[in-house]
Amino acid sequence: xxxxxxxxxxxxxxxxxxxxxxxxxxxxxxxxxxxxxxxxxxxxxxxxxxxxxxxxxxxxxxxxxxxxxxxxxxxxxxxxxxxxxxxxxxxxxxxxxxxxxxxxxxxxxxxxxxxxxxxxxxxxxxxxxxxxxxxxxxxxxxxxxxxxxxxxxxxxxxxxxxxxxxxxxxxxxxxxxxxxxxxxxxxxxxxxxxxxxxxxxxxxxxxxxxxxxxxxxxxxxxxxxxxxxxxxxxxxxxxxxxxxxxxxxxxxxxxxxxxxxxxxxxxxxxxxxxxxxxxxxxxxxxxxxxxxxxxxxxxxxxxxxxxxxxxxxxxxxxxxxxxxxxxxxxxxxxxxxxxxxxxxxxxxxxxxxxxxxxxxxxxxxxxxxxxxxxxxxxxxxxxxxxxxxxxxxxxxxxxxxxxxxxxxxxxxxxxxxxxxxxxxxxxxxxxxxxxxxxxxxxxxxxxxxxxxxxxxxxxxxxxxxxxxxxxxx
Amino acid sequence: xxxxxxxxxxxxxxxxxxxxxxxxxxxxxxxxxxxxxxxxxxxxxxxxxxxxxxxxxxxxxxxxxxxxxxxxxxxxxxxxxxxxxxxxxxxxxxxxxxxxxxxxxxxxxxxxxxxxxxxxxxxxxxxxxxxxxxxxxxxxxxxxxxxxxxxxxxxxxxxxxxxxxxxxxxxxxxxxxxxxxxxxxxxxxxxxxxxxxxxxxxxxxxxxxxxxxxxxxxxxxxxxxxxxxxxxxxxxxxxxxxxxxxxxxxxxxxxxxxxxxxxxxxxxxxxxxxxxxxxxxxxxxxxxxxxxxxxxxxxxxxxxxxxxxxxxxxxxxxxxxxxxxxxxxxxxxxxxxxxxxxxxxxxxxxxxxxxxxxxxxxxxxxxxxxxxxxxxxxxxxxxxxxxxxxxxxxxxxxxxxxxxxxxxxxxxxxxxxxxxxxxxxxxxxxxxxxxxxxxxxxxxxxxxxxxxxxxxxxxxxxxxxxxxxxxxx
Numbered sequence: 019x020x021x022x023x024x025x026x027x028x029x030x031x032x033x034x035x036x037x038x039x040x041x042x043x044x045x046x047x048x049x050x051x052x053x054x055x056x057x058x059x060x061x062x063x064x065x066x067x068x069x070x071x072x073x074x075x076x077x078x079x080x081x082x083x084x085x086x087x088x089x090x091x092x093x094x095x096x097x098x099x100x101x102x103x104x105x106x107x108x109x110x111x112x113x114x115x116x117x118x119x120x121x122x123x124x125x126x127x128x129x130x131x132x133x134x135x136x137x138x139x140x141x142x143x144x145x146x147x148x149x150x151x152x153x154x155x156x157x158x159x160x161x162x163x164x165x166x167x168x169x170x171x172x173x174x175x176x177x178x179x180x181x182x183x184x185x186x187x188x189x190x191x192x193x194x195x196x197x198x199x200x201x202x203x204x205x206x207x208x209x210x211x212x213x214x215x216x217x218x219x220x221x222x223x224x225x226x227x228x229x230x231x232x233x234x235x236x237x238x239x240x241x242x243x244x245x246x247x248x249x250x251x252x253x254x255x256x257x258x259x260x261x262x263x264x265x266x267x268x269x270x271x272x273x274x275x276x277x278x279x280x281x282x283x284x285x286x287x288x289x290x291x292x293x294x295x296x297x298x299x300x301x302x303x304x305x306x307x308x309x310x311x312x313x314x315x316x317x318x319x320x321x322x323x324x325x326x327x328x329x330x331x332x333x334x335x336x337x338x339x340x341x342x343x344x345x346x347x348x349x350x351x352x353x354x355x356x357x358x359x360x361x362x363x364x365x366x367x368x369x370x371x372x373x374x375x376x377x378x379x380x381x382x383x384x385x386x387x388x389x390x391x392x393x394x395x396x397x398x399x400x401x402x403x404x405x406x407x408x409x410x411x412x413x414x415x416x417x418x419x420x421x422x423x424x425x426x427x428x429x430x431x432x433x434x435x436x437x438x439x440x441x442x443x444x445x446x447x448x449x450x451x452x453x454x455x456x457x458x459x460x461x462x463x464x465x466x467x468x469x470x471x472x473x474x475x476x477x478x479x480x481x482x483x484x485x486x487x488x489x490x491x
Numbered sequence: 492x493x494x495x496x497x498x499x500x501x502x503x504x505x506x507x508x509x510x511x512x513x514x515x516x517x518x519x520x521x522x523x524x525x526x527x528x529x530x531x532x533x534x535x536x537x538x539x540x541x542x543x544x545x546x547x548x549x550x551x552x553x554x555x556x557x558x559x560x561x562x563x564x565x566x567x568x569x570x571x572x573x574x575x576x577x578x579x580x581x582x583x584x585x586x587x588x589x590x591x592x593x594x595x596x597x598x599x600x601x602x603x604x605x606x607x608x609x610x611x612x613x614x615x616x617x618x619x620x621x622x623x624x625x626x627x628x629x630x631x632x633x634x635x636x637x638x639x640x641x642x643x644x645x646x647x648x649x650x651x652x653x654x655x656x657x658x659x660x661x662x663x664x665x666x667x668x669x670x671x672x673x674x675x676x677x678x679x680x681x682x683x684x685x686x687x688x689x690x691x692x693x694x695x696x697x698x699x700x701x702x703x704x705x706x707x708x709x710x711x712x713x714x715x716x717x718x719x720x721x722x723x724x725x726x727x728x729x730x731x732x733x734x735x736x737x738x739x740x741x742x743x744x745x746x747x748x749x750x751x752x753x754x755x756x757x758x759x760x761x762x763x764x765x766x767x768x769x770x771x772x773x774x775x776x777x778x779x780x781x782x783x784x785x786x787x788x789x790x791x792x793x794x795x796x797x798x799x800x801x802x803x804x805x806x807x808x809x810x811x812x813x814x815x816x817x818x819x820x821x822x823x824x825x826x827x828x829x830x831x832x833x834x835x836x837x838x839x840x841x842x843x844x845x846x847x848x849x850x851x852x853x854x855x856x857x858x859x860x861x862x863x864x865x866x867x868x869x870x871x872x873x874x875x876x877x878x879x880x881x882x883x884x885x886x887x888x889x890x891x892x893x894x895x896x897x898x899x900x901x902x903x904x905x906x907x908x909x910x911x912x913x914x915x916x917x918x919x920x921x922x923x924x925x926x927x928x929x930x931x932x933x934x935x936x937x938x939x940x941x942x943x944x945x946x947x948x949x950x951x952x953x954x955x956x957x958x959x960x961x962x963x964x
Contacts, residue, residue, distance in 0.1 A: 466949035
């Protein structure tokens with residue numbers, strides 16, 4: 019295991035050098051995070067379909083549980099339970115629209131990960147940085163439990179548990195637990211836990227900060243202790259259900275799946291789950307007594323339990339929906355936690371947008387009205403009032419707004435339109451609008467995936483590392 | 492599946508061209524042999540250890556169930572349930588002794604398979620042809636159910652079910668069902684079913700032919716029908732026990748395994764099996780109520796059921812031992828079928844050699860004496876008398892001998908010594924003589940193998956074929 023230990027040491031050192039100006043030593047955070055003894059036993063896997071460009075190069079590295087759909091290059095790297103979904107890679111000849119520019123793509127986009135350490139992490143691939151359109155890279159980066167790196171080149175950073183970096187090019191940053199950052203380009207920043215920050219430098223700035231005391235019950239992370247809180251307990255309690263998926267090759271499914279929908283082989287499907295047309299259920303999604311209407315999707319690492327989604331609803335990566343009924347076209351953002359109770363249902367009205375990293379945790383019934391934007395921590399009707407706004411009202415704002423811990427500056431109309439366009443893009447990309455011929459998306463393209471499993475050297479100095487693997491069509 | 496069908500068509504055509512002088516059209520034999528629809532569903536796997544040189548290149552091919560321990564290169568190829576064990580590859584700088592020559596090995600030996608079709612087949616790798624020491628190749632070759640290709644470069648040939656080609660360089664040949672050929676170099680030969688032929692051109696010639704009528708009950712193969720008979724039923728009846736091994740990642744074992752022994756992860760171990768020191772149980776071995784003494788080995792695709800092996804016994808590839816007790820140092824050759832009955836035990840005395848492809852199938856108790864050579868079809872004490880000879884007696888023969896269907900010419904002493912040396916080599920290579928420090932063999936080196944599984948494209952034109960894979964240390 020010597021080489022594996024050396025590799026981890028090198029990554030930690032490199033990140034500490036990058037973060038020296040922020041005076042952030044990652045070692046005490048990492049110590050209890052990396053189960054080297056377990057990583058030696060895990061196997062990794064990757065998916066193959068005829069619909070994804072394949073170019074998998076993998077050297078002297080450790081992975082455990084991944085599916086890497088599109089191209090990928092990994093070098094001297096450690097990953098752990100990662101899903102890196104190269105299914106929206108740009109191709110040579112494509113044209114990328116950025117402000118007034120039309121930028122031609124000069125070569126096929128790949129993914130590139132080097133000396134990184136990612137843990138229980140999802141990386142999605144819609145890279146947007148106009149400076150590096152052909153490359154989606156993550157270099158020396160440690161992201162702890164259930165962090166999302168979404169469409170974001172990233173370098174020398176440290177991401178806390180349940181944090182998300184979305185459409186952000188980031189260098190040498192520390193992102194606190196449960197923070198959501200969508201901020202374009204950032205450099206040498208230290209973001210406090212529970213920060214939700216959405217910025218378009220030319221148009222708007224949305225900022226919310228969780229009350230530290232209350233966030234602690236959900237997620238807390240400090241030096242020398244592993245992450246703890248309700249979120250960790252919630253996923254740990256359901257860990258065993260996933261274990262069985264990784265131990266067998268052929269999975270029997272209790273739900274029937276229409277021809278236009280797909281159910282990933284590494285998702286957990288518990289009884290009384292209903293899958294309608296054009297539905298995509300991704301890897302490591304967890305469905306239990308879940309009713310999914312036409313065009314709904316359940317993205318990676320989301321949980322939908324005792325809930326009903328009427329149709330064209332989005333459950334983004336890591337979102338959790340429990341004892342809730344969602345009307346049509348509801349968007350539930352990354353890592354949001356929506357928990358009703360058996361005798362206190364949560365309902366969400368049509369066209370409502372639940373911001374990424376929103377917590378709605380109720381003990382009395384609560385109805386979120388249609389056409390609203392909702393954010394922050396909500397456990398009562400009063401808090402819902404403080405932490406939401408009608409989209410119509412928001413669209414009329416063109417200077418600023420403060421509501422509770424939230425501040426907004428700039429154009430509400432641009433904010434709302436940008437969000438709506440993105441929701442439309444997500445539904446389209448996932449195949450929600452498939453008409454039997456046109457508008458094929460992930461739901462149709464990902465139906466049939468071959469999964470290959472790879473394991474590291476079982477002993478010797480290279481224990482825990484993999485031989486170099488090159489896979490090409 | 493178009494590409495897969497084209498590939499099969501090309502292999503058949505190529506073999507038919509090669510076999511045109513023998514007027515042998517393989518198409519009608521192959522038609523029912525190749526379960527293309529199933530091959531699309533199977534996954535293949537290969538083993539990784541720090542003790543085996545790795546260089547796996549694999550292009551546009553179909554495999555199902557393989558473990559390829561050492562180097563391997565496969566191109567446009569189909570394989571099916573194959574074990575190709577590159578664990579005795581020669582290294583650059585080694586010296587190979589052949590007659591009076593000392594031949595230096597100029598580059599590391601690999602394995603090379605191209606446009607071949609192998610089915611439920613084992614290929615071992617001790618290549619011996621002094622002309623191609625650095626290359627172990629199999630080109631356009633179809634070998635049907637449970638054929639063994641052992642230490643043999645081979646090209647453009649067709650091997651019937653349960654046939655074995657051992658230490659033989661063979662081109663453009665047809666080998667009948669259950670035939671065993673160890674004949675040095677052969678070319679354009681058509682061998683009848685049930686032929687056992689061991690030839691050393693300079694020293695001896697052993698030849699036995701099974702009575703066709705009686706062999707038919709055990710194995711029969713003809714145009715347009717799949718292989719049939721007791722051997723096929725025997726393996727089919729136990730197929731499901733293997734199925735489970737391929738469907739789960741972590742196997743629980745009922746037998747305890749000493750530190751000096753190894754139990755392959757893809758072997759079936761049924762209750763009351765006992766494993767002593769220095770024992771090797773290979774991939775796809777099947778043990779049920781089997782007692783294996785020190786230094787015994789159970790090679791690929793062998794079956795040991797309700798039997799006791801006292802120690803340093805060899806159960807070669809494909810051999811079946813049922814209701815039998817073997818004293819020490821008994822050798823049971825390839826594909827032999829030894830069947831006692833619960834109330835009619837078979838016993839085999841010390842140092843006895845059961846020739847490859849021997850059938851002992853009794854209904855009354857039978858004791859094979861120690862120190863004998865045994866061959867052919869035996870079901871009564873009288874047939875044992877006709878089909879065996881004391882090794883001492885055989886050693887004194889230096890012209891010829893005829894006994895039943897067996898004829899022997901040449902030096903009995905050279906024949907016996909060659910056999911004994913080979914038995915010693917097999918035990919040594921398998922780690923039977925390991926003393927805790929020296930004489931490590933497969934039993935010690937193969938304890939810990941990482942298995943990687945690979946699957947073909949799930950649909951589209953390439954359905955059933957794999958993307959190119961290159962794996963290097």
